[in-house]
Amino acid sequence: MILDKSLGELEEYVLSLGEKKYRAKQLFDAALLLKSLEEISNVPKALKEKVKQEWMCFSVAAHLVSKDGTQKVALKLADGSIVESVLLKYKYGYTVCVSTQVGCRMGCKFCASTIGGLKRNLTAGEILLQVLFFNSQLGGTSKERKITNVVLMGCGEPLDNYENVAKFLRLASSEDGLNISQRNISLSTCGLVPNIYKLADDGFSVTLTISLHAPTDALRKTIMPIANAYTIKEILAACDYYFEKTGRRICFEYSLIEGVNDSDENIKTLAKILKGRSCHVNLIPLNSVKEKKLMGVNRKKAYKIAEELGELGISATVRRTMGEDIEGACGQLRNRIGGEA
Numbered sequence: 001m002i003l004d005k006s007l008g009e010l011e012e013y014v015l016s017l018g019e020k021k022y023r024a025k026q027l028f029d030a031a032l033l034l035k036s037l038e039e040i041s042n043v044p045k046a047l048k049e050k051v052k053q054e055w056m057c058f059s060v061a062a063h064l065v066s067k068d069g070t071q072k073v074a075l076k077l078a079d080g081s082i083v084e085s086v087l088l089k090y091k092y093g094y095t096v097c098v099s100t101q102v103g104c105r106m107g108c109k110f111c112a113s114t115i116g117g118l119k120r121n122l123t124a125g126e127i128l129l130q131v132l133f134f135n136s137q138l139g140g141t142s143k144e145r146k147i148t149n150v151v152l153m154g155c156g157e158p159l160d161n162y163e164n165v166a167k168f169l170r171l172a173s174s175e176d177g178l179n180i181s182q183r184n185i186s187l188s189t190c191g192l193v194p195n196i197y198k199l200a201d202d203g204f205s206v207t208l209t210i211s212l213h214a215p216t217d218a219l220r221k222t223i224m225p226i227a228n229a230y231t232i233k234e235i236l237a238a239c240d241y242y243f244e245k246t247g248r249r250i251c252f253e254y255s256l257i258e259g260v261n262d263s264d265e266n267i268k269t270l271a272k273i274l275k276g277r278s279c280h281v282n283l284i285p286l287n288s289v290k291e292k293k294l295m296g297v298n299r300k301k302a303y304k305i306a307e308e309l310g311e312l313g314i315s316a317t318v319r320r321t322m323g324e325d326i327e328g329a330c331g332q333l334r335n336r337i338g339g340e341a
């Protein structure tokens with residue numbers, strides 16, 4: 001697909017078709033605007049014919065707008081797979097929350113994305129498409145970008161699709177492309193330790209966000225199967241390495257589940273294991289997922305926990321819940337079968 005290619009790769013491709021190199025830039029710029037081939041006026045028909053197979057092909061299966069202005073789109077890809085993405089408006093600009101896989105195989109007990117397992121990985125271009133969709137919708141271009149931030153927090157586990165995600169990060173931050181600074185991109189992972197090291201070694205500097213959700217391995221194992229593969233100690237060691245390499249403060253996500261991980265002791269233990277690290281805790285009162293029995297704490301309790309963590313020397317905030325009425329909040333994105341979105 002055309003969006004999978006960097007400008008350099010597109011140049012090679014265009015040359016291999018026996019065309020002039022400058023054609024690549026024309027196609028590249030048109031692709032970033034999500035133009036259809038018919039809409040491109042500065043490229044000859046014969047070339048369009050040659051790249052037809054490569055051109056992006058998608059449709060909007062559903063587009064919902066929440067009371068709070070959050071938008072959720074379900075895009076139908078060439079093979080019929082549906083991916084959900086969310087647009088969030090903040091004071092400083094717009095953030096797009098992208099999916100990295102169709103479904104997910106991590107099996108977290110509280111998350112809708114994992115119901116039905118993993119269907120397939122998304123390609124770099126299919127992840128980029130989600131950002132470009134909202135950018136062009138808002139009237140933005142690559143030079144006059146409307147999207148300021150990207151979070152890899154939709155469906156899927158980014159580090160379970162490492163190569164495509166790495167390529168997406170390069171494309172999204174490339175000067176030829178959207179030129180989004182890696183500082184403004186957050187990658188959230190349930191903690192695939194070897195790939196946290198790889199991310200650091202490959203020279204990325206995105207904000208690393210860890211879905212921790214429990215302060216002990218025993219408790220974590222009851223809600224997140226990945227805890228059977230990697231201990232919290234191993235995750236924290238990988239985070240320390242990432243911090244040393246990048247200087248980027250690590251963010252820990254902690255979804256507050258009533259009666260599961262919200263006791264005084266849980267919070268004290270959490271503070272103890274994070275103490276001394278340059279990090280931030282993002283508390284998320286669990287959002288409801290109809291198939292799951294777990295309940296979130298109320299916001300008042302979440303604020304109290306944030307305060308308590310602060311007193312224990314850990315910076316913590318409560319994440320705003322956005323788009324819950326359109327199932328666009330954390331953990332509510334899911335894989336749907338064609339057209340059902």
Ligand code: SAH
Nearest residue numbers: 111153157188189190211253286287330331
């Ligand atoms: N697989 C990645 C990306 C998903 S990000 C990861 O695990 O980090 C989505 C974030 O929302 C994660 O922190 C996830 O644990 C959290 N989440 C999942 N289900 C949730 C729910 N029902 N309510 C609140 N947060 C949830």
